[in-house]
Amino acid sequence: MAPGNLFILAAPSGAGKSSLIKALLDKHQDGSMQVSVSHTTRKPRPGEQDGVHYHFVDHNEFKELIGEDAFFEWAEVFGNYYGTSKQAIARTLEQGIDVFLDIDWQGARQIKQQMPDTATIFIAPPSRQELLRRLRGRGQDSEEVIAQRMDKARSEISHYQEFDFVVVNDDFDDALADIESIVTSQRLRQPRQAIRHAGLFGDLLKEE
């Protein structure tokens, strides 16, 4: 068992997941946690850096990686491919660094099957009204577009019972503290602590 912990965060859009992950990583810049960087065939947008926001690869490279079974999960969205590299995650976990994956319920399910030890966290909005308000955004979209977003959100939320933990993002700071507690408690699990404190337990159990 690698000494690092793998966390999956999933949420409907409008739940505040990206801001929570950003705040978590900003707060813990001690090298103990990283966000997993996905592979994608989509073109970089202005400001996006290779290896930071995504590993940008072309279609042929991506298909080769699929052939090599290099991904925990991959998906095609609007003609672009997105995938989560097994090797990159395994290497980080081996170093004792916790890895955060920002994916949807389908990706979460696929990874949980392959790594049952993963802690999966579902972030929920505090109310339907607030979710609608956030999906409406700046009020420049048609009711039809908003209804589509709501359908998509509802579809994601309908899988919340597949997750290990549920955090309701009512107050941002409370939700952040909740996620931090889950991270801390995962680090305190016995197999992790047995690795971390192997010397201590060897010493405590030593006969005279």
Added chain:
Amino acid sequence: MAPGNLFILAAPSGAGKSSLIKALLDKHQDGSMQVSVSHTTRKPRPGEQDGVHYHFVDHNEFKELIGEDAFFEWAEVFGNYYGTSKQAIARTLEQGIDVFLDIDWQGARQIKQQMPDTATIFIAPPSRQELLRRLRGRGQDSEEVIAQRMDKARSEISHYQEFDFVVVNDDFDDALADIESIVTSQRLRQPRQAIRHAGLFGDLLKEE
């Protein structure tokens, strides 16, 4: 599933378990947590109150309770019986109150078998030297007595891998915060949150 969480804390003597439990309960006087009160046949010591420190019963009552399968676990120590009542714990958990049990690895194992949902926490001392120092106490005991205490501590520690979580009590406040994180994360587990936020999820998943 009852809405409350059951926690077991075990430790060798000298690990600081009692002080940690006391500090935890003192800090959270919001009615969200209680320490389980055991039954015992031993006589009350000065200052001990029935129903607070123990439920004091006589030998016949205790044996009747055993006959009624009223205990999760019971043990005889130096001629006195000690037991953990199923009903008292179930009733508290049903009210959504978390229950803390202060028992040894044998009791922990027995309860975990009957209630696999229990979170079991092992508190370890920070070093062999510090454990010895604490077991020496005020330095009024013979080396033989101290060696016996160390044997007993080592025997308890040898079961640490049976626990879900391990907290090393090096710094008291850190250890307390660790236990609080475990408590918070147990409350955030999906089945608990599905009960607590049933209204929210019903609302979020409602079709137009």
